[in-house]
Amino acid sequence: MKRFLHTLRTMDWLYGAGLLALGVFAWVRYDHHMDIFEEAILLSSVPAFAWLGWWWKPFQKLAAAVLLLSLAGIGLYEGDLARAEKVFLLKYIFSSQTLIGWMCMLFFFANGAYWLGLLRKSEFAAGSGTALTWCAIAMGWAGMMVRWHESYLIGADVGHIPVSNLYEVFVLFCLITSLIYLYYEGVYRTRQMGAFVMLVVSAATGFLLWYAFTRGAHEIQPLIPALQSYWMKIHVPANFVGYGAFAIAAMVGVAYLLAARGVLASRLPSLTVLDDVMYRAIAIGFAFFTLATILGALWAAEAWGTYWQWDPKETWALIVWLNYGAWLHMRLTKGLRGPLLAWWAVMGLGVTTFAFLGVNMFLSGLHSYGAL
Amino acid sequence: MPNSTLRAWYELLSSMRFAVSLLTVLSIASIIGTVVKQHEPFNNYLNQFGPFWFPLFESLGLYGVYNASWFLAILVFLLASTTLCIIRQSPQMLREMKSFRTHAREASLRQFAHKENFLSAQPPATLAAAASAYLTSQGFRVKEDKRDGARLLAAKAGSANRLGYLLAHGGIVVILVGGLLDGNLPLRLLLALEDKHPTTFAQLREAIPAQARLSEGTLSFRGNLFVPEGERSSLATLNVDDGVLVQDLPFELALEKFSIEHYTTGAPKRFASEVIITDRASGQSERHTIEVNHPLTFKGLTIYQSSFDDGGSSLELLPHRLDANTQATPVKALSATVGTQQPFGDQTLEITSFRSFNIENMADTQSTSQTIFSTLQSRMGSAARHDDGKKFVNVGPNFQFKLRDAAGQAREYQNYMLPITQEGRAFMLSGMRTSPNENFRYLRMPVDEDGRIESFFALRNTLLNESARHEIARRFAKSSLPKATATDPMLTGLIDTAERTLSLFAKDGFTAVGGFIEKNVPADEREKAADVFVKILNGCAWEALQWVREKAAQPRLEFTEPRAQYVRDALWAMSDIFHYGAPAYLQLTGFEEVRASVFQITRSPGQAWVFLGSLLLVAGVYFMLFVRERRAFVLIKDSGDVLFAMSANRKTLDFENAFVLHRDALKGLL
Numbered sequence A: 001m002k003r004f005l006h007t008l009r010t011m012d013w014l015y016g017a018g019l020l021a022l023g024v025f026a027w028v029r030y031d032h033h034m035d036i037f038e039e040a041i042l043l044s045s046v047p048a049f050a051w052l053g054w055w056w057k058p059f060q061k062l063a064a065a066v067l068l069l070s071l072a073g074i075g076l077y078e079g080d081l082a083r084a085e086k087v088f089l090l091k092y093i094f095s096s097q098t099l100i101g102w103m104c105m106l107f108f109f110a111n112g113a114y115w116l117g118l119l120r121k122s123e124f125a126a127g128s129g130t131a132l133t134w135c136a137i138a139m140g141w142a143g144m145m146v147r148w149h150e151s152y153l154i155g156a157d158v159g160h161i162p163v164s165n166l167y168e169v170f171v172l173f174c175l176i177t178s179l180i181y182l183y184y185e186g187v188y189r190t191r192q193m194g195a196f197v198m199l200v201v202s203a204a205t206g207f208l209l210w211y212a213f214t215r216g217a218h219e220i221q222p223l224i225p226a227l228q229s230y231w232m233k234i235h236v237p238a239n240f241v242g243y244g245a246f247a248i249a250a251m252v253g254v255a256y257l258l259a260a261r262g263v264l265a266s267r268l269p270s271l272t273v274l275d276d277v278m279y280r281a282i283a284i285g286f287a288f289f290t291l292a293t294i295l296g297a298l299w300a301a302e303a304w305g306t307y308w309q310w311d312p313k314e315t316w317a318l319i320v321w322l323n324y325g326a327w328l329h330m331r332l333t334k335g336l337r338g339p340l341l342a343w344w345a346v347m348g349l350g351v352t353t354f355a356f357l358g359v360n361m362f363l364s365g366l367h368s369y370g371a372l
Numbered sequence B: 001m002p003n004s005t006l007r008a009w010y011e012l013l014s015s016m017r018f019a020v021s022l023l024t025v026l027s028i029a030s031i032i033g034t035v036v037k038q039h040e041p042f043n044n045y046l047n048q049f050g051p052f053w054f055p056l057f058e059s060l061g062l063y064g065v066y067n068a069s070w071f072l073a074i075l076v077f078l079l080a081s082t083t084l085c086i087i088r089q090s091p092q093m094l095r096e097m098k099s100f101r102t103h104a105r106e107a108s109l110r111q112f113a114h115k116e117n118f119l120s121a122q123p124p125a126t127l128a129a130a131a132s133a134y135l136t137s138q139g140f141r142v143k144e145d146k147r148d149g150a151r152l153l154a155a156k157a158g159s160a161n162r163l164g165y166l167l168a169h170g171g172i173v174v175i176l177v178g179g180l181l182d183g184n185l186p187l188r189l190l191l192a193l194e195d196k197h198p199t200t201f202a203q204l205r206e207a208i209p210a211q212a213r214l215s216e217g218t219l220s221f222r223g224n225l226f227v228p229e230g231e232r233s234s235l236a237t238l239n240v241d242d243g244v245l246v247q248d249l250p251f252e253l254a255l256e257k258f259s260i261e262h263y264t265t266g267a268p269k270r271f272a273s274e275v276i277i278t279d280r281a282s283g284q285s286e287r288h289t290i291e292v293n294h295p296l297t298f299k300g301l302t303i304y305q306s307s308f309d310d311g312g313s314s315l316e317l318l319p320h321r322l323d324a325n326t327q328a329t330p331v332k333a334l335s336a337t338v339g340t341q342q343p344f345g346d347q348t349l350e351i352t353s354f355r356s357f358n359i360e361n362m363a364d365t366q367s368t369s370q371t372i373f374s375t376l377q378s379r380m381g382s383a384a385r386h387d388d389g390k391k392f393v394n395v396g397p398n399f400q401f402k403l404r405d406a407a408g409q410a411r412e413y414q415n416y417m418l419p420i421t422q423e424g425r426a427f428m429l430s431g432m433r434t435s436p437n438e439n440f441r442y443l444r445m446p447v448d449e450d451g452r453i454e455s456f457f458a459l460r461n462t463l464l465n466e467s468a469r470h471e472i473a474r475r476f477a478k479s480s481l482p483k484a485t486a487t488d489p490m491l492t493g494l495i496d497t498a499e500r501t502l503s504l505f506a507k508d509g510f511t512a513v514g515g516f517i518e519k520n521v522p523a524d525e526r527e528k529a530a531d532v533f534v535k536i537l538n539g540c541a542w543e544a545l546q547w548v549r550e551k552a553a554q555p556r557l558e559f560t561e562p563r564a565q566y567v568r569d570a571l572w573a574m575s576d577i578f579h580y581g582a583p584a585y586l587q588l589t590g591f592e593e594v595r596a597s598v599f600q601i602t603r604s605p606g607q608a609w610v611f612l613g614s615l616l617l618v619a620g621v622y623f624m625l626f627v628r629e630r631r632a633f634v635l636i637k638d639s640g641d642v643l644f645a646m647s648a649n650r651k652t653l654d655f656e657n658a659f660v661l662h663r664d665a666l667k668g669l670l
């Protein structure tokens, strides 16, 4: 711990101080909207983000960019929702839907750049992929912040953090998946996996656009009573760290399988690296998914009176969890490696996707708020 | 059992292969439970699977997979397997955690995959001190072993990784124990031991059989509690298989008031019950509010807001007769309670529900053509609801009821209390459907300028009345041909036609008129003929309206377009009534609402265990996956030969990097 604190530079302390100031500001300004649990969430999110930024430096710049973008959006509103239609900067840049629209576009471009980088062996193109991904995340995250603000502009009773419906969690999925990916990109100093990983993000982005255009899903809806819970605010993001990490593992698994057959092998990182990323992603995903499932149980205990009632969504979460648990057992205790694990990781995403989307579409249960 | 058999069982149960098989079976069984809807009425399954598969699936317990005995058996085996696995592994794990392996031999260190030889000019003691300091600074704990002509630094880091195994698997055991405690198992044991049997709701209405009544001491249960406003209850019902058990509670719950709040879009915002809870032992009362996500815990039981229902609201109903003999007996107002039934003519009237308000989108739906560009525009900007022309309005109370005939066939109706404005005109709406799978089709009866429905029925009774037919036709013809004398053939012809039109209409509305045209008019003249008939009907209805007013000593109405529209709407409604299927329209004239709250009530002693186990599990997973166990050995010989070796229980890339890092750092110390 002491060793870690000694490595911090001035910038790091500034970042920490900024976070603290934000936290204090939020506390003073919005305390009347919060109950004790939400205060606890706010209190713990300051050290959590501080730690994240100290441990992974590029995150600090992202946080600063998000802060500036969101402040611009919130400031331009001047407390009047109608200004979204009138003020040019709001309509075309800083309102939440426009920011999220930019995010979608930037993700598509990033994916294209990564592919160009991979196929042409161009460092520049791959580097642009990275830069575009960072920008997309900044835009999308700021979009979520502004959306949060907009929800309060609609009405104090409507306001809520945007993690409550399928549209919002898909944005979250795109953000978290690409963030985790960027982290690995830095750790392993390779950009080649981006082409594959960003495919999932692009697919999610495509879904988002379809969902907003044909279903009008982007509209902020007030929370029904069952969703008015502080558990939701941590359960959902924790779940999406899990889903995001599993998605990365699956796409790296695809890259692994291709490389193992000699396809793109000279352009992709070595099998050892791919295998390692796959393991680390599943490990992170498993840890967060465990946490998320438990948080879900705590929430269910409070809203429905039972922490577990074999509702289809819960059951499928268990199946996903068991699946990755088995994966880890095979790898760690049996020392299994190679294409079989990669196949398994790819299939795992199938199971996960069913748990995430399929259950809402095909099975009926209590988690019906996510219905398509 | 001979020792060797026990041994074999132990080996099997504690083996990973067995655990993985169990988990696979558990997953598959769980999937079945999500695909087959659970705990539906048995009739639904019979319809779905047919008479061959239904009993087979029933005996397999597929309609309640998670309560089936084989499913519980899997969980019990999983519990055993994981426990045995811990028992089997933990001694070694603990040994590993404690041991520094200071006795490692040179030969075995040389077998390590990660090793390096150096030659040092430094005195061994100095080098040992420096290396030890370095390793400590890197988070290792170091122990030194002096041996013949050499010393060994044995270092380890991340022993908590092994602890993680114990925590995580111990956590799973604790969760399983807690879950089994709260599950169906204790109740099944109780039923078997105390000879209790579920009963049916129908029987409960008469009396509670002692065999279906559980005492306060039930270890764990989950039941429902239905309390209407102003009433109290101390009995919960537990659904078991296809029946129900009654659970005595240690307190009495009285519902003072149940309130619902809505957002402007009509979505629910808050459900809250204000209750008074009285301890039956001490007689003391407390006042509480129970809300969704804010349960109340009392005497070890937790009470949750689950849903709400009508608690027996009483409705004032005024029937307007619709059958042929409308003049006969005037019907009297009646009152009815939601959830009850009463005879109604030769049918049975069952009031099924009542809602005191209904929020609907009342915007006139016009299809606006949207271009891609305008769609894009509307998806940009704020995420607030764009003005899509929706207008959410409370349209007031409505109620639903069924009319069941002697053969048991029922039609379902939904009547609104207040007139509802559509396309600028106000109607009383009554929906009808013949099966619950259909949407309601609405009968729209226009109200008059004072917002009353009575004039519609007065008009209908006159217009469809056979004895009034000639007079209406006469008045219509007279007003169409004001100058004609009584014997004018034009006039008598018109009277005749009008009379015949009216009698057609009185048979089956516009359908009868249409049928007549189809039969008697050549195809190319039908449209014109229909036009004429409609004009005649409109005119007759207009005159009938005036005649009704005349009899009620009201002045004649001046002709205006809205009034003409009223008459047209009235004709359409009269025509639709032929397909309405009820002997009367039941107008809701008053109500006294009584709501009921449905609570869920649980005693779950396992919950605390499950959460404790979860905590252990999270900690364990963290330790197992993110704390890396490492060992480093530095063997320094007095000769100056140095052997550096490292090992880890997980072979990952960052271990390779760590080895290179530490090796190079040690080289720098030489």
Ligand code: HEM
Binding pocket: A322, A325, A328, A329, A332, A333, B014, B015, B016, B017, B019, B023, B081, B082, B085, B086, B089, B161, B162, B165, B168, B169, B172, B621, B624, B625
């Ligand atoms: C619900 C059942 C179980 C789950 C979810 C589960 C989960 C896990 C997880 C996530 C790991 C982490 C992999 C690692 O880093 O080592 C692990 C390791 C392990 N599990 Fe399980 N496990 C379960 C049951 C069992 C059973 C029944 C056994 C006994 C045969 C077992 C034996 C082991 C062993 C030996 C390890 C490796 C520990 C080590 O070397 O650090 N597990 N388990």
